[in-house]
Amino acid sequence: MSALVLACADGIRRVMPEEIEGVTAEAWLWLRTGDVRVVPGLCGDPDVITRHADGASNLVLAFCSADLPRSPVQATVRRAGFDPLGVEVVDLRVAGEDLERLILIFEAAVARARSFAGSAPENARMVLPKAVTRRALLRLRIAEYVAIPSIEPSRCVADRGCRACVEACPRGAIAFSHAGISIDPARCDPCGLCTTACPVEAVVDPTVTPAQLDAQVRTLLDPSIGPRGPRGILFTCRRSRLVEKTTGWYPVVVPCTGMAPASWLLAPLLYGAAAVAVRPCGDGGCQLGRDDVVRERVAFSRLLLDAIGWSEERVTTAPFGLPAAPVPGRSVTPSDVFAPGAAGHVLTALAERGTDGHAFALEHPGSPVGLVDIRAGACTVCGMCARTCPTEALAFAPGGGAVDITFDGVRCTACGQCVVSCPEVPRGAIAVRRLADRVVLSRGATRLVGSDVASCRRCGQPVAPLTMLRRVAEILGPEERRMTRLLESYCLDCRAIGIPVSDEPAAATRRSDAGAAITIRT
Amino acid sequence: MTARPSQIGLARLRQGLYRFIAAGLMPPDQERVAALASAIKVIDASTIDGFAFATWWRPLGAVLDGAPSVGDLEADYVRLFEAGVNKPPCPLVESAYLSLPRGPGALLVDVDREYRRFGLAVNPLVSLPADHAVLELEAMAALCAREDEAADRGDVDEARHVLGEEERFLERHLARWFPVMARRGAMVGGGGFYGTLLTAARAFVHHDRDLVATLAKHHGLTRDRGLVRDCGLQAVR
Numbered sequence: 001m002s003a004l005v006l007a008c009a010d011g012i013r014r015v016m017p018e019e020i021e022g023v024t025a026e027a028w029l030w031l032r033t034g035d036v037r038v039v040p041g042l043c044g045d046p047d048v049i050t051r052h053a054d055g056a057s058n059l060v061l062a063f064c065s066a067d068l069p070r071s072p073v074q075a076t077v078r079r080a081g082f083d084p085l086g087v088e089v090v091d092l093r094v095a096g097e098d099l100e101r102l103i104l105i106f107e108a109a110v111a112r113a114r115s116f117a118g119s120a121p122e123n124a125r126m127v128l129p130k131a132v133t134r135r136a137l138l139r140l141r142i143a144e145y146v147a148i149p150s151i152e153p154s155r156c157v158a159d160r161g162c163r164a165c166v167e168a169c170p171r172g173a174i175a176f177s178h179a180g181i182s183i184d185p186a187r188c189d190p191c192g193l194c195t196t197a198c199p200v201e202a203v204v205d206p207t208v209t210p211a212q213l214d215a216q217v218r219t220l221l222d223p224s225i226g227p228r229g230p231r232g233i234l235f236t237c238r239r240s241r242l243v244e245k246t247t248g249w250y251p252v253v254v255p256c257t258g259m260a261p262a263s264w265l266l267a268p269l270l271y272g273a274a275a276v277a278v279r280p281c282g283d284g285g286c287q288l289g290r291d292d293v294v295r296e297r298v299a300f301s302r303l304l305l306d307a308i309g310w311s312e313e314r315v316t317t318a319p320f321g322l323p324a325a326p327v328p329g330r331s332v333t334p335s336d337v338f339a340p341g342a343a344g345h346v347l348t349a350l351a352e353r354g355t356d357g358h359a360f361a362l363e364h365p366g367s368p369v370g371l372v373d374i375r376a377g378a379c380t381v382c383g384m385c386a387r388t389c390p391t392e393a394l395a396f397a398p399g400g401g402a403v404d405i406t407f408d409g410v411r412c413t414a415c416g417q418c419v420v421s422c423p424e425v426p427r428g429a430i431a432v433r434r435l436a437d438r439v440v441l442s443r444g445a446t447r448l449v450g451s452d453v454a455s456c457r458r459c460g461q462p463v464a465p466l467t468m469l470r471r472v473a474e475i476l477g478p479e480e481r482r483m484t485r486l487l488e489s490y491c492l493d494c495r496a497i498g499i500p501v502s503d504e505p506a507a508a509t510r511r512s513d514a515g516a517a518i519t520i521r522t
Numbered sequence: 523m524t525a526r527p528s529q530i531g532l533a534r535l536r537q538g539l540y541r542f543i544a545a546g547l548m549p550p551d552q553e554r555v556a557a558l559a560s561a562i563k564v565i566d567a568s569t570i571d572g573f574a575f576a577t578w579w580r581p582l583g584a585v586l587d588g589a590p591s592v593g594d595l596e597a598d599y600v601r602l603f604e605a606g607v608n609k610p611p612c613p614l615v616e617s618a619y620l621s622l623p624r625g626p627g628a629l630l631v632d633v634d635r636e637y638r639r640f641g642l643a644v645n646p647l648v649s650l651p652a653d654h655a656v657l658e659l660e661a662m663a664a665l666c667a668r669e670d671e672a673a674d675r676g677d678v679d680e681a682r683h684v685l686g687e688e689e690r691f692l693e694r695h696l697a698r699w700f701p702v703m704a705r706r707g708a709m710v711g712g713g714g715f716y717g718t719l720l721t722a723a724r725a726f727v728h729h730d731r732d733l734v735a736t737l738a739k740h741h742g743l744t745r746d747r748g749l750v751r752d753c754g755l756q757a758v759r
Binding site (some may be wrong): 075078079084122124 | 575621728
């Protein structure tokens with residue numbers, strides 16, 4: 001089965017009448033993975049969809065305007081056997097009068113529709129029609145739905161302390177409770193900020209997944225389709241009423257441009273984009289007040305491009321006359337460039353194509369990656385930071401009577417969970433900086449701190465890192481010297497079984513023991 | 523004269539769906555399976571396509587068209603809802619999904635009190651606990667029927683009042699645990715009748731909570747999260 005694009009004949013006729021003269025409702029254009037049919041009156045009577053969509057694997061609808069009432073379209077699409085959240089809608093005004101451009105936009109919409117992985121019941125939120133009387137409300141026949149994110153419990157790491165989505169939500173719609181993370185649909189005004197804040201892709205908006213964006217952007221930049229010349233990718237807000245027809249620029253619609261991390265703004269350059277622009281809702285700026293965040297991320301992207309010897313003009317907040325596309329380098333483009341954990345890979349791949357020594361070290365609030373600093377004198381190597389790190393950038397690596405904490409910069413998203421969980425923050429044990437450093441991103445996992453591990457006197461099993469035991473001794477003080485010795489000498493299991501009487505801590509320790517050095521057996 | 527399916531009111535449609543799910547979660551027998559197979563045809567022909575949960579209801583028709591054998595259904599029913607090493611994979615009672623430090627007593631009393639508020643009482647001949655899914659679904663169906671009758675009479679205030687009761691019951695009980703049970707059951711039940719029914723039921727209950735909350739908000743009714751907040755009970759995964 002192939003994909004199908006149903007285009008409103010009236011909309012096409014308005015901009016390119018000669019192109020569809022004499023065309024019937026049968027296939028008008030053939031795409032690589034589907035075909036396009038022009039349907040008279042599609043915008044006025046969505047019921048015709050059921051007549052045409054039979055047998056198609058995926059559906060794209062091209063309307064004269066994207067402002068049509070959604071409910072009849074969604075109901076018809078459901079009747080035709082499709083999930084409305086997986087049906088792409090193209091605004092024909094965006095295509096302008098260029099058939100080649102229209103074909104490219106259709107191909108990209110088909111690619112995005114084919115990457116739809118299905119939705120869950122929790123992904124549809126009902127919105128009431130604009131005008132409805134009290135009485136009619138109780139007879140409501142047709143409802144409109146918008147896509148909202150849902151939580152994938154099997155991926156969520158909230159039990160490890162992560163609250164990235166809760167903190168990112170500007171509406172307070174996400175909460176953590178005993179049962180895990182939950183989203184209140186009544187409060188959610190789908191902006192997508194939680195989806196990109198989540199470091200493990202556990203918050204899923206099925207209409208804007210990394211796979212869908214990747215498919216759409218790759219297709220829009222595929223030189224074998226569409227008009228010749230440089231192309232730009234324009235991230236536009238779903239709320240925006242702007243219709244962009246600037247030559248060479250192709251819109252990619254997202255719920256809110258504030259959700260796009262800097263790596264999204266840079267990734268299309270790896271696929272051959274001449275430039276990337278990000279445009280908020282409208283002239284009044286972002287409705288969610290994310291203008292500052294967008295500006296920060298654009299600023300970071302420009303600094304990075306400058307550092308690697310590319311024109312910083314390639315990332316901007318408004319479309320402009322496009323420069324020639326940069327010459328592709330020899331580096332391999334990483335896969336899943338829009339996935340949360342891909343930011344580091346995007347930056348390094350871009351640097352490999354740069355012309356200016358390939359190095360950069362930028363500390364900036366718009367950086368999508370971070371650098372964890374651990375101060376050896378203050379860290380007790382307890383491993384809490386590694387246990388809570390959602391992306392496993394920090395890892396606890398035991399072995400050979402010692403334990404290390406390692407850091408892999410390319411995995412770090414600067415979420416800050418390690419700092420939240422560290423019990424030694426007041427002593428300055430750990431800090432995260434929004435720093436993108438080429439060297440750190442490229443070197444893989446490296447040891448930050450380590451410690452020898454005390455072994456159980458009875459069974460030989462590891463007890464705890466020596467640095468941690470020393471810190472415990474320091475907190476307990478010299479009065480608890482025998483208790484300290486017990487803790488360092490026996491593992492938890494052996495203490496549960498019972499210990500020799502001679503090793504039991506005294507009920508009261510003489511003050512004269514104060515200051516005695518701790519002897520730790522390894 | 524009977525109404526055509528397309529003319530069925532929203533509350534009447536919801537009542538039918540609640541009753542369908544309740545019947546589907548009763549122990550299977552030949553007569554009930556036949557009744558469900560004919561009911562799904564009526565549902566398919568109704569205005570269901572206008573609602574998001576329709577996506578998950580469509581496969582039910584195909585499953586019931588395949589005429590599943592009662593023997594197989596019985597085996598699945600026992601495996602999913604009644605038997606297990608410690609307990610079945612997805613028991614059909616609310617108390618199995620809440621953290622209840624003092625046992626299910628307070629919960630059962632609260633559910634029973636809710637039924638009485640609505641003027642309902644559990645038939646003593648029915649050997650099901652008050653917090654059983656079938657009874658909670660039937661209670662919602664009864665409320666929907668009452669809302670529909672009020673709307674038919676043009677008594678908007680009564681319909682609003684019943685809507686508030688529906689929201690209260692969903693928030694306090696059914697919507698809090700049923701989707702969790704249904705998700706778990708669908709995973710264990712796979713593509714069979716119960717897996718498909720539970721997926722559809724989860725979509726519907728989730729949607730109904732959303733719908734009722736939206737309508738109640740429009741009518742200016744306040745939200746009552748109820749027992750879970752009052753008694754410190756917490757839903758479990």
